[in-house]
Amino acid sequence: CAQGLIWGIMAIGVYITYKILDLADLTVDGTMATGGAVCVMMMTSGHSVWTSMLVAFIVGCIAGLVTGALHTAFGIPAILAGILTQLGLYSVNLRILDNKANQAINVDKYDLLLSLRHVRELALNNPIFVSLIFLIILIAVTYCFFGTELGCALRATGANPGMSRANGINTSFNKVLGLMISNGIVALSSSLLAHYQGFVDVNMGRGAIVIGLAAVIISDVLFSRLFRNFALKLAGVAIGAVIYYIVIQIVLWLGLNTNLLKLLSALIVAVFLAIPHWKASVAAGRAGKGGR
Numbered sequence: 001c002a003q004g005l006i007w008g009i010m011a012i013g014v015y016i017t018y019k020i021l022d023l024a025d026l027t028v029d030g031t032m033a034t035g036g037a038v039c040v041m042m043m044t045s046g047h048s049v050w051t052s053m054l055v056a057f058i059v060g061c062i063a064g065l066v067t068g069a070l071h072t073a074f075g076i077p078a079i080l081a082g083i084l085t086q087l088g089l090y091s092v093n094l095r096i097l098d099n100k101a102n103q104a105i106n107v108d109k110y111d112l113l114l115s116l117r118h119v120r121e122l123a124l125n126n127p128i129f130v131s132l133i134f135l136i137i138l139i140a141v142t143y144c145f146f147g148t149e150l151g152c153a154l155r156a157t158g159a160n161p162g163m164s165r166a167n168g169i170n171t172s173f174n175k176v177l178g179l180m181i182s183n184g185i186v187a188l189s190s191s192l193l194a195h196y197q198g199f200v201d202v203n204m205g206r207g208a209i210v211i212g213l214a215a216v217i218i219s220d221v222l223f224s225r226l227f228r229n230f231a232l233k234l235a236g237v238a239i240g241a242v243i244y245y246i247v248i249q250i251v252l253w254l255g256l257n258t259n260l261l262k263l264l265s266a267l268i269v270a271v272f273l274a275i276p277h278w279k280a281s282v283a284a285g286r287a288g289k290g291g292r
Helices: 002-018 027-042 049-072 078-095 127-145 150-159 161-166 173-199 208-223 230-253 258-291
Strands: 102-104 199-201
Touching: 002 127, 002 150, 002 208, 002 258, 027 049, 027 078, 027 102, 027 173, 027 199, 027 208, 049 078, 049 173, 049 199, 078 127, 127 173, 127 230, 150 161, 150 173, 161 173, 173 199, 173 208, 208 258, 230 258
Parallel strands: none
Antiparallel strands: 102 199
16 A cells, blocks of 8 residues: 555656646656666665655656756657657666666665555554655645646646737746656655665666556546545545555456556556546437437
8 A cells, every 4th residue: 555655646746747737748657767766876875865855856857857848949749758758767777776777775774764664563664654644745735836826827838728828828838847846756756666665676667657647547537526626636646546556456466467467557547548438428328318
């Protein structure tokens, strides 16, 4: 469940680009490894956990800045800009990890915020409790930010770019800022995931966008009518990530071959994406019959 909450933090970053900015950003698969790599390597070099996580967040923001610059300044479509940045980040992550594919970090030697070792302890260092605290703080900060004038401009940019430009809003700047915030949050969740599992791997972010989209879509399908408030929508995304994690764990517990895990993830996302279409088709059919 703690890992599901960490995925929920990452999913909030995906929500910002996918739902608020209406951009398909694939940089996530790269920054999901970058944040953990930066945090782990800084901590093993003697820096504090908070400094390491702050730098991980900043590096994630820089990755988002690169994607935003490729999209707005060079006119490259957002999805392709994200792919280009993601590809480049693979080499960057290897360099951060000193040309190693992975790097371990021991909870006995370093002051980690959370660890898989403490998952069964009923104490403040339980990773579920720590992840939940981080999630609540993130939702509160994000909610407050998007209630400001700049945050409202970001939301307007995603909702109607043409009207936003007509009202003097710099949509290019807002897209870049949104991508920076999104990838910064993803990098932050990556650093927490590295703490939790006790290592970082250069391929740790592979498929992260699928998990993030699954959480967003599950939340949209299950809670769209219940959660109208923006803060509750963010909480719904986190709950969607936990639901996705639980479904995956149940299927693995039933004995599914782990080699089929990516296929299962794709099927789950496809089903939840199709549900709104099926509902609309059924409603349209009933309306047609009623009209006769």
